[in-house]
Amino acid sequence: MRIRKRCMDVFGSAVRFSCLLILIAVPALRAQNAPVYEVDPAWPKPLPNHWLMQGVPVMVTDKDDHIWVFNRPRDINVDESGAATTPPRTDCCIAAPAVLEFDTAGNLLQGWGKPGYVPGWPAEGIERPGAGAEHAILVDRQGNVWLGGSSRGDSIQKFTGDGKFLWDFGHRGARTPPGQQAQPLKQNNQDTDTFPGGIFFFDLDEDAHELYIVDQKRVLVYDMDSGVYKRGWGGHGIPLSEIDNDPTPPYDWKSGPPPDQKQFAPALHCVHIATDGLVYICERGSDRIQVFTKQGVFVSSFFVHPSTPSRGPECGGPGSTTFGMCGTIYNLTFSHDAQQKYVLLADGTNDKIWVHDRKSGALAGSIGDNGRMAGQFHWIDAIAMDSKGNIYTGEVDTGKRAQKFVLKNGDGKARPHPHE
Numbered sequence: 001m002r003i004r005k006r007c008m009d010v011f012g013s014a015v016r017f018s019c020l021l022i023l024i025a026v027p028a029l030r031a032q033n034a035p036v037y038e039v040d041p042a043w044p045k046p047l048p049n050h051w052l053m054q055g056v057p058v059m060v061t062d063k064d065d066h067i068w069v070f071n072r073p074r075d076i077n078v079d080e081s082g083a084a085t086t087p088p089r090t091d092c093c094i095a096a097p098a099v100l101e102f103d104t105a106g107n108l109l110q111g112w113g114k115p116g117y118v119p120g121w122p123a124e125g126i127e128r129p130g131a132g133a134e135h136a137i138l139v140d141r142q143g144n145v146w147l148g149g150s151s152r153g154d155s156i157q158k159f160t161g162d163g164k165f166l167w168d169f170g171h172r173g174a175r176t177p178p179g180q181q182a183q184p185l186k187q188n189n190q191d192t193d194t195f196p197g198g199i200f201f202f203d204l205d206e207d208a209h210e211l212y213i214v215d216q217k218r219v220l221v222y223d224m225d226s227g228v229y230k231r232g233w234g235g236h237g238i239p240l241s242e243i244d245n246d247p248t249p250p251y252d253w254k255s256g257p258p259p260d261q262k263q264f265a266p267a268l269h270c271v272h273i274a275t276d277g278l279v280y281i282c283e284r285g286s287d288r289i290q291v292f293t294k295q296g297v298f299v300s301s302f303f304v305h306p307s308t309p310s311r312g313p314e315c316g317g318p319g320s321t322t323f324g325m326c327g328t329i330y331n332l333t334f335s336h337d338a339q340q341k342y343v344l345l346a347d348g349t350n351d352k353i354w355v356h357d358r359k360s361g362a363l364a365g366s367i368g369d370n371g372r373m374a375g376q377f378h379w380i381d382a383i384a385m386d387s388k389g390n391i392y393t394g395e396v397d398t399g400k401r402a403q404k405f406v407l408k409n410g411d412g413k414a415r416p417h418p419h420e
Contacts, residue, residue, distance in 0.1 A: 034364040039375035043404035044106035051096035056394025062139035069100040070137035112163035122149020154198030189243040214268035233296030235264035250312030257306030284327035302361025333420040336389025351377040387414040
């Protein structure tokens with residue numbers, strides 16, 4: 001009897017322990033639905049030729065799982081560029097080329113491009129353009145590289161993969177003459193012929209041969225081969241004729257989130273197309289994502305950490321010692337699963353990657369925090385994903401680096417993420 005009782009006690013304890021494991025495991029399995037990442041501190045490998053990467057506002061992957069980084073050579077400071085003088089003042093360094101191509105192991109495959117590389121290069125003739133410089137990169141199915149700039153008079157230029165000039169989109173506004181002070185730009189959201197402030201972000205729908213551009217308070221679609229305008233819309237899908245041309249008024253961020261207004265609030269900081277054909281717009285000026293069909297029909301919207309100020313007088317730019325940055329949506333990519341259940345949003349103000357449910361907008365988690373160590377961020381601006389779901393990030397201001405985060409709970413299947 002004692003032996004039987006002891007066995008029953010052991011059996012009962014085992015059952016209770018097994019139930020406890022099940023109770024613990026179920027939430028853990030649920031949590032795995034959201035992507036889990038771990039930083040790879042050895043990516044990328046050191047650059048050759050004493051090259052030093054500068055601010056990285058954007059990066060993208062291609063069909064071959066190569067990671068393309070568009071960095072800003074003119075961000076380099078005198079205490080970083082001693083090897084660029086004649087004779088060299090110090091052993092290191094010089095600014096890396098603007099376009100850097102890496103493989104997933106972190107090897108640099110090639111680098112090309114610099115200020116003045118071709119006529120019309122971003123921020124032409126400006127010695128220290130800051131954020132108004134190199135700003136957008138895409139690689140199409142043929143391996144051609146598309147570059148955009150955010151200075152006055154900038155546009156989109158297309159190159160071969162090894163840097164040979166192919167085509168200029170045009171639609172340029174006027175550049176500020178050397179030695180003259182730039183005057184404030186007046187919005188004209190009905191003008192589809194020119195982009196006075198340059199082109200910050202764009203995306204390609206290669207099946208439809210269409211080029212999507214976000215600018216001021218609108219989304220514009222052009223033929224990607226001819227550059228001819230096709231259609232456009234404003235916030236919540238309103239026609240271009242209904243978009244106002246007035247500055248978006250500030251709001252009291254200490255009293256609540258940005259107003260859920262109908263019109264877009266600049267800056268619009270990305271455009272991406274999901275696998276189901278929906279178009280996602282980063283509305284940094286409202287801490288908000290807006291979602292549309294390709295024809296501009298409004299589908300939904302959701303806020304991202306709306307307690308962070310998105311606009312107004314208390315917004316500092318690069319180098320500001322008075323105020324921090326504003327806005328929570330600098331760029332995005334979609335999760336690796338076949339349905340792209342989540343959207344991963346780079347937030348350079350909170351220095352995090354927010355993970356939101358793509359359909360409901362609900363917050364599912366976050367990656368990283370403010371800091372200088374591996375896996376932390378200072379002014380994250382760029383995010384991209386390879387075919388295995390690993391993500392790559394870039395930082396501007398004094399961050400000046402790229403990082404890799406390895407997906408730990410993926411399904412192992414390869415799904416290319418071009419244009420992200």
